[in-house]
Amino acid sequence: MxxxxxxxxxxxxxxxxxxxxxxxxxxxxxxxxxxxxxxxxxxxxxxxxxxxxxxxxxxxxxxxxxxxxxxxxxxxxxxxxxxxxxxxxxxxxxxxxxxxxxxxxxxxxxxxxxxxxxxxxxxxxxxxxxxxxxxxxxxxxxxxxxxxxxxxxxxxxxxxxxxxxxxxxxxxxxxxxxxxxxxxxxxxxxxxxxxxxxxxxxxxxxxxxxxxxxxxxxxxxxxxxxxxxxxxxxxxxxxxxxxxxxxxxxxxxxxxxxxxxxxxxxxxxxxxxxxxxxxxxxxxxxxxxxxxxxxxxxxxxxxxxxxxxxxxxxxxxxxxxxxxxxxxxxxxxxxxxxxxxxxxxxxxxxxxxxxxxxxxxxxxxxxxxxxxxxxxxxxxxxSKNLLVSSYGRNISPEWPESELLAYAGVAQCLVIGDAEAYCSALIFVTPGYNYDDIGRYIRECNQRLPDYAQIRRWAALPKRLTVADGLLTANGRLQREAIIAAYPELIAHCYPGIVYPLGGVQRSYIPSLQQSELDLASADPDKIDAASSGSGD
Known part of the structure; x- marks a missing residue:
């Protein structure tokens, strides 16, 4: 007893x-x-x-x-x-x-x-x-x-x-x-x-x-x-x-x-x-x-x-x-x-x-x-890369990243979502593939992932990540914090629903993209097929 x-x-x-x-x-x-x-x-x-x-x-x-x-x-x-x-x-x-x-x-x-x-x-x-x-x-x-x-x-x-x-x-x-x-x-x-x-x-x-x-x-x-x-x-x-x-x-x-x-x-x-x-x-x-x-x-x-x-x-x-x-x-x-x-x-x-x-x-x-x-x-x-969602779920970003990178249309991928309600991805699209392709890839990938590790929104990286710009290590690994710091506009658009103090109001604004590009490059994967197609280069 x-x-x-x-x-x-x-x-x-x-x-x-x-x-x-x-x-x-x-x-x-x-x-x-x-x-x-x-x-x-x-x-x-x-x-x-x-x-x-x-x-x-x-x-x-x-x-x-x-x-x-x-x-x-x-x-x-x-x-x-x-x-x-x-x-x-x-x-x-x-x-x-x-x-x-x-x-x-x-x-x-x-x-x-x-x-x-x-x-x-x-x-x-x-x-x-x-x-x-x-x-x-x-x-x-x-x-x-x-x-x-x-x-x-x-x-x-x-x-x-x-x-x-x-x-x-x-x-x-x-x-x-x-x-x-x-x-x-x-x-x-x-x-x-x-x-x-x-x-x-x-x-x-x-x-x-x-x-x-x-x-x-x-x-x-x-x-x-x-x-x-x-x-x-x-x-x-x-x-x-x-x-x-x-x-x-x-x-x-x-x-x-x-x-x-x-x-x-x-x-x-x-x-x-x-x-x-x-x-x-x-x-x-x-x-x-x-x-x-x-x-x-x-x-x-x-x-x-x-x-x-x-x-x-x-x-x-x-x-x-x-x-x-x-x-x-x-x-x-x-x-x-x-x-x-x-x-x-x-x-x-x-x-x-x-x-x-x-x-x-x-x-x-x-x-x-x-x-x-x-x-x-x-x-x-x-001290490590582990993401902890705002629902308390532990997610190794390498897990959904590896699923996405299995597709030829995804050249590079960074999964984010620490302290957020869902995971998002920053993706450099392989030249020759379009955003419709990525939307389908994400939905297929999500079928193999539990709901807390699924990708709910994604944003297209404007250019390839390189060692020269400090976003990759010498052996090709992602410099995660540096990438997040380099693209605050894309991060903000992936997580538009932010709770602010009483009376506070703030809207996300991305000056580096036109609105039509914004709607296309950062989208809900369930709606991405409705966007016009285009090159990810």
Missing amino acids: TKLLTELRRIACTAGDRVALSGEQDQYTYSELIAAVDSLAAELAQLGSRRIALLADNSPAWIIADLACLQTGSALIPIPGFFNATQLANTLGSSGAEILISDSSVDDAELHQLLASQAEVSSFNTIAQLRVWPLAESEQTADLPAGTVKITYTSGSTGAPKGVCLSAANLLATATALNSVLSGTPLRRHLAVLPLATLLENVAGAYATLLRGAELVLPSLQSLGWAGSSGLDIDALSTCISSLLPDSAVLLPQLLKGLIANAEQGRWQPPASLQFLAVGGARVAPEQIGQARELGLPVYEGYGLSECGSVVSLNTPSAERAGSAGKILAHCQVEIADGEVMIKGNVSLGYLGGAELESVDGLASGDLGELDEGGFLWLKGR
Whole structure:
């Protein structure tokens, strides 16, 4: 029995009638939650599976399945709903998952190869909407570090995302540290806005909420307005918040942008129930935090890594420094080595099939930063090329770039999108090919990419990138920062929807291009075929 479950049992004994989980169709008190976890754990024990994949919508059933796996000591593999078929197949195969638990049918042809037998699909007595598929034994199954109870996959900076192996102690330490720094803030009702397969919501949202004996509200992802990993109907989310009246929620920067826009334009009034909105996944400008506060959104920025059980630092109502990523939580220790953020104390057990992560110097985060005398972390950028979208998705730009460069019409390509809602591309078109060709190439490429790595807009580079102009290295590699600095007009046009402080108005202007060229050279790939054709030279 893990300490997390022991604490939940204690709450059930002292406040068993208190509501723990609220879904669209069902509700569980703490006593009912423990009873359901015990019952499902018994069913799982009969199956004898030690590695269990979970692919399901946000609901009380998801939480009960999660806790039941924790009780049996099985390693749970939460599957993000935005993984494409290839990523899902890779995840199930590489993790060595023995069964797949899901609330929907599995009908993809690629996945059928992983299923031991369609005839063996069965339902649980405890939770009828969950079904279980036995999976075929994988030839690529990797060993798990001892004590692994959760394998969380990154959003996929490449086509084969990494599995981070976490212990029960990792998860409990993060949730406990969060509750400690928020003990002075009355948080009795948390709305799960992010998919529960996201470690941030799973730990900082669900576990932290349950450990403080509060109510976890679990509407479906559709009700919240989600469509894939990087698309959300902000009106639906606003309506959900207003109708459910939570005290707290975890947001991504892009969701915050949308809520700010809705409130600023008078389409939505944030409810007075809101006490604490954590935002993480990518950096948020201090001006945007201030703007949110003026509109009634109590937003506080934090920072974390999957490898550290999610949250590492957090601003709170009792300890905040504007512009920082927050104060380091008690369960972690952070040092700066050669400008890079190094983390010790709550580092995961390792990557699936890989070595342990923590060294003498700690876990290298890949982020550049500084620590001030008060223990607040100030991030200064990333040490590598990895893009982090405003939805918190990690994307290696070389991944979609390599897909695009497979086409003869794309001579050179730079994918951008750090801290933005979607990826864009700057492309030098091979002479003899036209913009219609590039539009078709992008659409074909996007069919092979998950939605968060797809190219939504592109701009034609006016000339070839060269070593002489400082935009390529001697061996032909892109000088990314130099290219971005050289073409601010194209960058601005790829991202026209910018949130400015209250009352601020700004329009993008590209003096180097005529308007007809502008419409052609920077366009939505879904509409590019309607543009007149021409040479890319």
